[in-house]
Amino acid sequence: xxxxxxxxxxxxxxxxxxxxxxxxxxxxxxxxxxxxxxxxxxxxxxxxxxxxxxxxxxxxxxxxxxxxxxxxxxxxxxxxxxxxxxxxxxxxxxxxxxxxxxxxxxxxxxxxxxxxxxxxxxxxxxxxxxxxxxxxxxxxxxxxxxxxxx
Numbered sequence: 001x002x003x004x005x006x007x008x009x010x011x012x013x014x015x016x017x018x019x020x021x022x023x024x025x026x027x028x029x030x031x032x033x034x035x036x037x038x039x040x041x042x043x044x045x046x047x048x049x050x051x052x053x054x055x056x057x058x059x060x061x062x063x064x065x066x067x068x069x070x071x072x073x074x075x076x077x078x079x080x081x082x083x084x085x086x087x088x089x090x091x092x093x094x095x096x097x098x099x100x101x102x103x104x105x106x107x108x109x110x111x112x113x114x115x116x117x118x119x120x121x122x123x124x125x126x127x128x129x130x131x132x133x134x135x136x137x138x139x140x141x142x143x144x145x146x147x148x149x150x
Contacts, residue, residue, distance in 0.1 A: 008097060009125075012131040012134060017041065019048070022052075022086070023083070024081065025079055026059060029054055033059070039112045039128075043083070044122075050117050051088070052089070058085045062084070093117075093127060095116055102127055106132065113127060114127050
């Protein structure tokens, strides 16, 4: 289990994740969620710089009932662009961040994943709960079995 202390984001992140542009239509985002069971995807510009994250919760918020829209029209909303619903300035992590810090941050913030960005703000990967659980399992599997007392 002690091996986990030496693990970093780069060791367990999903590199080169699926991304969308701010102009992506919500119907395309929904299709991506359906096809890959993602909870969220990075929104990037042409240079792969992170602009935000679009999550399933963001998509649901587009259908919130308001005084201006008591019965949101599904097809009209699904024609909107991701830029209208995405979370701007998401919390990000560096590839060099220890997984112990990511684990604590994820638990404290009750977050499912973080975009991984380099110093220039370009997307390098995603780190999710599943990745941390895999790292914990790997750390346990690589640990030497305890010595029986004699």
